[in-house]
Each structure stands twice: as structure tokens, then as C-alpha cells.
Amino acid sequence: MDSFVTRRPRSPRDKKPTKRKESKLKQVTIESLSRVVVIEDILHLKSALENHKDDVFEDKLLEILQKLKSMNPSTKVLKDTKIGQSVNKLRKSEHKSVKELARCIVRSWKRIVIEENTKRECVDVQCDAKTEILRCKARKLISDGLNTTLTDPTTEVLEKRLFEKCERRVDNRYKRSVRSIVFCIKSDKNVQKNVRQGTMTPDHILSKCLYTESKK
Secondary structure (H helix, E strand, O other): OHHOOOOOOOOEEEEEEOOOOOOOOOOOOOHHHOOOOHHHHHHHHHHHHHHOOOOOOOOHHHHHHHHHOOOOHHHHHHHHHHHHHHHHHHHOOOHHHHHHHHHHHHHHHHHHHHHHHOOOOOOOOOHHHHHHHHHHHHHHHHHHOOOOOOHHHHHHHHHHHHHOOOOOOOHHHHHHHHHHHHHHHHHOOHHHHHHOOOOHHHHHHHHHHHHHHHHO
């Protein structure tokens, strides 16, 4: 029967219109960006933190701290709002969970400050093996003086700044500066305290210790 059927191409009018799939676009707000923080939100949380710092129940404090933990404020926002000081006070809280969360936030914000203050080189040239060994020993001495771990960002940035200041040479000037920094750190407990609290950057430590050395 099909052999007697004449098949003709369909005309454009016979074709069924195809439905276009409309793409659902989601509007992105500036507040949704990871590094964008609304200062009013920080100040509101700071006020709430101050009002509830003496609460017997820790739930409210943890709720506020969790919101702050999800934020990544810039160095300027931290300085303008002074939220770091409010959070840092809770490191001495009687509630263990509040104390640990406050310490975690302080460490996180401290890392942000260090990263923003670090002038990264476009090309980081690898040194020879002998130089790397001496630099590693210097970082170990500095970390021991600061009473921190060798992987602490403050130790790494501080040694790198010194290495650049000494024109990328591990000479007598570099070794003498390392000894001066370690002596300055160990003899001044406030330096260790300020580093742990994130209120003293590697540049401040370097300028303080090398200035002390130049006066001798």
C-alpha cells in the first residue's frame, strides 16, 4: 500500500512551532559576593555582641559569632568598625564553645590582614638549595621567638620581607637582622601578644626590631 503513496516534503506552515526554553536568570546582588561586607551589618552585629557579652546562655553569642565567621571583611572594614576588638574579648569567655569560635574568627581575620598587607611579587624566583636551608632556619628561629608554628603566615611574611630588604641575599646583614628580630621578639612579650591577637603585622615587627638594632 505504501508504494502507491506519494510522499511530499512538508511546507513550513505544516511544521509545529517549537517552544523556546526560557533561561531563568538569577540576579546577582553585590552583597552576595564573597568579599563584600555591608558595614551596617557589621556594626549591627557588633552592637548585638556588646549587648549579649555578659549573657549566661551562650546560644545568642554563638549565633552572632557564626554570622561574623561567614564574613570576610577587609582590613579597612576591620579598622573602621573595630569589630575585631569586640570578638577578641570573647576569647576569655567562660563558655568554651564561645571561646573557641572567637579564636577561630580572630585567626581567620588575622590571615586576611596579612594577605592584604603582603605585596606579592609577580615572579617568585626559587633560590638555591643553600639559601633555602638558611632561610628555613631563620623562619624556625622567628617562629620559636613568636611562639607560633613554622607554617604561621606571620613567620613566612616576616622572613620574606627581611629577605627582600637584604636585597635577596643571605649575607651577614641578613643573619644579623634575624638575630636582632628574634632577640627583640623574645625580650618584648607585648610583641608576641599583639601577633597572636592580630594587631601587629609583620611590617610593624620588622620596623620595630630593625629600628631598635640601628639605635645600638
